[in-house]
Amino acid sequence: MMSYVLEARGIGKHFAGVQALDGVSFGLCQGAVHAVVGENGAGKSTLMKILSGVYRADAGEILLDGEVVEIADPSAAEASGIAIIHQELNLVPALSVAENVFLGREPTRFGFIDRRKIERDAGALLDRLGHRLDPRRTVESLKVSDQQVVEIAKTLSLNARVLIMDEPTTALAADDVERLFGIIRTLVSAGASVVYISHKMDELFRIADEFTVLRDGKMIGHREANETTPNDLVRMMVGREVSYTRMDVEARSGEELLRVENLSSHEIDATGRRRLTDIGFSLRTGEILGVAGLMGAGRTQLLESLFGVHETTNETRITLNGKPRTIGDPRAAIKAGIAFVPEDRKAQGLVLDMNVCDNITLARLERFTRFGFVQERREERAANEYVQRLGVRTPNTRAPTMNLSGGNQQKVVLAKWLLTSPKILLLDEPTKGIDVKGKAEIYRLIEELAASGLGIILVSSELPELLALSDRIIVLHEGAIAGTLERSEATEERIIELATIGDEETREVA
Amino acid sequence: MTLLGERRIGRVKLSQLQAFLGLIVVFILACVFSPVRRGELIFLDPGNLTDILRQVSEKGIIAVGMTFVILAGGIDLSVGSVLAFAASLSAVMLMRGGYGTPETLLAVLAAGLLIGAVNALVITKGRIQSFIVTLAMMSGARGLARLVSGGSGVEIGYGAGGAPQSFSVLGGKLGQFVPVPALIFLATVAIAWVGLNKTRFGRYVHAVGSNETASRLSGVGVDWVKFGVFSICSLLAALAGIIHCAQLEQGNPNDGVAYELDAIAAVVIGGTSLSGGTGTVVGTLVGTLIIGIINNILGLNNVDANVQLLLKGIIIIGAVLLQRRG
Numbered sequence: 001m002m003s004y005v006l007e008a009r010g011i012g013k014h015f016a017g018v019q020a021l022d023g024v025s026f027g028l029c030q031g032a033v034h035a036v037v038g039e040n041g042a043g044k045s046t047l048m049k050i051l052s053g054v055y056r057a058d059a060g061e062i063l064l065d066g067e068v069v070e071i072a073d074p075s076a077a078e079a080s081g082i083a084i085i086h087q088e089l090n091l092v093p094a095l096s097v098a099e100n101v102f103l104g105r106e107p108t109r110f111g112f113i114d115r116r117k118i119e120r121d122a123g124a125l126l127d128r129l130g131h132r133l134d135p136r137r138t139v140e141s142l143k144v145s146d147q148q149v150v151e152i153a154k155t156l157s158l159n160a161r162v163l164i165m166d167e168p169t170t171a172l173a174a175d176d177v178e179r180l181f182g183i184i185r186t187l188v189s190a191g192a193s194v195v196y197i198s199h200k201m202d203e204l205f206r207i208a209d210e211f212t213v214l215r216d217g218k219m220i221g222h223r224e225a226n227e228t229t230p231n232d233l234v235r236m237m238v239g240r241e242v243s244y245t246r247m248d249v250e251a252r253s254g255e256e257l258l259r260v261e262n263l264s265s266h267e268i269d270a271t272g273r274r275r276l277t278d279i280g281f282s283l284r285t286g287e288i289l290g291v292a293g294l295m296g297a298g299r300t301q302l303l304e305s306l307f308g309v310h311e312t313t314n315e316t317r318i319t320l321n322g323k324p325r326t327i328g329d330p331r332a333a334i335k336a337g338i339a340f341v342p343e344d345r346k347a348q349g350l351v352l353d354m355n356v357c358d359n360i361t362l363a364r365l366e367r368f369t370r371f372g373f374v375q376e377r378r379e380e381r382a383a384n385e386y387v388q389r390l391g392v393r394t395p396n397t398r399a400p401t402m403n404l405s406g407g408n409q410q411k412v413v414l415a416k417w418l419l420t421s422p423k424i425l426l427l428d429e430p431t432k433g434i435d436v437k438g439k440a441e442i443y444r445l446i447e448e449l450a451a452s453g454l455g456i457i458l459v460s461s462e463l464p465e466l467l468a469l470s471d472r473i474i475v476l477h478e479g480a481i482a483g484t485l486e487r488s489e490a491t492e493e494r495i496i497e498l499a500t501i502g503d504e505e506t507r508e509v510a
Numbered sequence: 511m512t513l514l515g516e517r518r519i520g521r522v523k524l525s526q527l528q529a530f531l532g533l534i535v536v537f538i539l540a541c542v543f544s545p546v547r548r549g550e551l552i553f554l555d556p557g558n559l560t561d562i563l564r565q566v567s568e569k570g571i572i573a574v575g576m577t578f579v580i581l582a583g584g585i586d587l588s589v590g591s592v593l594a595f596a597a598s599l600s601a602v603m604l605m606r607g608g609y610g611t612p613e614t615l616l617a618v619l620a621a622g623l624l625i626g627a628v629n630a631l632v633i634t635k636g637r638i639q640s641f642i643v644t645l646a647m648m649s650g651a652r653g654l655a656r657l658v659s660g661g662s663g664v665e666i667g668y669g670a671g672g673a674p675q676s677f678s679v680l681g682g683k684l685g686q687f688v689p690v691p692a693l694i695f696l697a698t699v700a701i702a703w704v705g706l707n708k709t710r711f712g713r714y715v716h717a718v719g720s721n722e723t724a725s726r727l728s729g730v731g732v733d734w735v736k737f738g739v740f741s742i743c744s745l746l747a748a749l750a751g752i753i754h755c756a757q758l759e760q761g762n763p764n765d766g767v768a769y770e771l772d773a774i775a776a777v778v779i780g781g782t783s784l785s786g787g788t789g790t791v792v793g794t795l796v797g798t799l800i801i802g803i804i805n806n807i808l809g810l811n812n813v814d815a816n817v818q819l820l821l822k823g824i825i826i827i828g829a830v831l832l833q834r835r836g
Binding site: 307309330331333334340342347348349350351352353354358362363365366369372373374376416 | 708709710711713714716717720721723724725726727728729730731787788
């Protein structure tokens with residue numbers, strides 16, 4: 001049997017009742033690029049954070065060169081030669097390349113930083129990576145791919161033998177990806193080992209030697225690159241259970257409520273692509289339209305664009321109830337009958353310092369205002385009504401929202417929007433961080449709302465949830481629609497295929 | 511934003527009660543350390559107590575305006591300069607312009623409102639932090655004050671060729687004990703309380719201060735709320751400037767230096783969070799009174815003014831530390 005540089009055995013970790021990792025084992029060979037794949041929330045990031053000392057495992061052991069080690073914190077990981085490069089780079093923008101590489105470990109002369117030495121040493125490290133870059137330039141003046149190289153140089157200077165890379169290509173254009181792969185190959189041939197996390201199947205098969213597949217915090221399998229295919233891996237990634245079944249699966253085809261044509265984002269991301277390109281779809285009354293896609297595929301961007309948070313291009317056509325509309329900001333969206341439950345309840349959905357009643361009426365306070373004064377009794381009555389209708393568990397409407405459970409906080413957000421009598425409800429990960437019981441309640445609510453005639457657009461990373469609730473699912477891939485699946489033809493495999501690989505046919509045409 | 515799980519008694523947050531507690535402690539200490547004259551505590555003399563109210567009224571009015579801004583998550587450093595500008599403009603209009611009291615009041619308050627509107631416009635449209643914008647206005651308004659006054663104090667004289675007698679009421683007393691500035695201060699607190707607790711605008715101020723993103727996504731006109739709070743703050747600073755002018759019988763463009771810091775101190779001692787969202791105007795009243803009583807008792811005991819400054823610094827830190835424990 002081959003010996004591992006780094007090995008994890010039976011790793012378990014849970015957060016507040018959620019089992020994020022359960023008995024995961026994984027071994028990294030010397031000089032290999034080992035890809036860890038899985039759906040959003042499968043436990044990849046948690047595992048990497050344990051290996052790099054950010055979290056501590058509840059169960060299991062970590063072995064380095066065959067010896068059990070304790071990785072108590074990131075500096076212990078660093079001392080053991082394990083370095084991680086996060087998706088969000090960890091650099092100080094205003095400092096130079098050299099200063100960043102040696103940050104916190106600057107050699108000094110007479111108490112001053114030995115600038116010439118760090119510039120020389122940083123230059124040497126960059127040469128080893130085969131990358132031309134002036135060590136005196138500030139990091140903020142570099143493009144993202146070069147910043148990444150600075151991070152890699154930093155890990156080299158720490159003599160890292162194991163390099164963990166979390167979604168390193170998310171912000172890179174195609175030729176930069178190629179250069180990054182070149183650097184990775186250089187590192188590996190020099191004896192380093194790389195753990196590589198990514199969603200992008202085509203890239204993975206170009207760089208990885210072996211694969212470990214996680215699903216729901218469990219290890220599903222291990223494959224050598226030459227004995228597997230993207231479709232094989234996709235099959236291993238899916239298969240989550242959901243305990244919810246929809247009450248009526250009859251397609252409820254009402255009239256068209258919303259039509260979106262040629263929706264493109266004004267914003268351009270780091271790779272020079274529009275965040276959304278040429279999105280088109282329609283939504284009928286009573287319909288639940290699911291939106292699937294990987295992280296960064298543009299799901300949230302789509303909902304926020306419909307809600308007037310982001311600018312869209314002039315070609316974008318939005319038709320509401322048969323009439324063309326432009327939605328410039330959230331106020332206009334609310335007036336047009338659109339409601340938006342954002343992904344981050346605490347940062348975007350609620351005003352945590354305010355009580356349940358004040359949160360519920362926030363989006364429609366003018367209804368309870370006379371001559372500028374809030375009519376508290378009427379306000380409270382309405383809030384109470386919604387608290388009861390949605391079954392928010394709170395001592396009273398004057399209780400702070402801060403202390404409610406995730407599920408109940410989400411119901412408060414929903415109550416706020418129902419009070420505006422919307423026609424279209426945009427839901428971004430509505431059950432994120434909510435326990436099983438709370439989830440079932442939210443599902444039932446979503447279904448009831450659709451049955452009452454609302455058009456619902458549901459974004460979710462949990463495919464079983466999406467499959468259980470949606471009448472139709474559109475799959476986004478890199479800001480464009482890769483495919484639309486009717487309820488009858490939608491499966492997890494099909495969705496993941498479209499989301500990870502994109503639409504093969506259009507790809508070949510393009 | 512407050513720490514998670516802040517303790518409350520009913521609807522009142524503990525940190526706000528703490529400010530009251532502080533006031534009671536300071537009051538008792540003031541009684542203990544008060545000099546005695548003819549068997550009575552000078553501190554408790556009605557004349558002394560109402561004089562404390564009078565002394566704090568200018569800064570108190572400014573602090574009320576500052577409460578709006580801080581609750582909404584901003585800061586206004588220009589208030590001291592606006593006070594100087596308002597005082598100078600009042601004196602100039604009355605003495606050199608020959609205007610009556612009502613016209614002067616209207617014009618000066620309108621000018622104050624305008625300064626606040628400019629602050630808000632630059633903050634919201636230019637997307638610049640309020641700290642920087644009002645720091646610039648602090649300099650700008652001071653310059654305006656010197657320009658209108660010609661650089662030095664403009665004395666107010668009453669009678670023929672001078673200011674109308676009606677203006678002096680603003681700095682005077684009703685009856686034997688009731689200073690008009692104190693009445694205006696208390697009225698300001700009461701109106702501000704209603705505005706912050708009973709109106710839609712007040713609700714939005716709290717919402718924007720504690721979570722601007724969630725507020726914007728709920729359709730709250732965040733820019734309008736900011737416009738409102740900065741306008742109110744400058745308006746009240748101008749009102750304080752008018753009272754300042756009436757009390758000193760002079761409009762001096764060099765007055766009001768560092769008043770913004772005293773106002774911020776009063777707001778913070780009163781339990782309002784500098785990061786916005788939580789706090790009350792009653793707390794600001796309490797904070798203002800705490801500072802006023804301490805200054806008074808130190809003065810009664812002839813403590814060196816420099817030592818007073820030092821003690822004030824210690825008290826601000828002490829008050830905030832106390833609140834954090836709550």
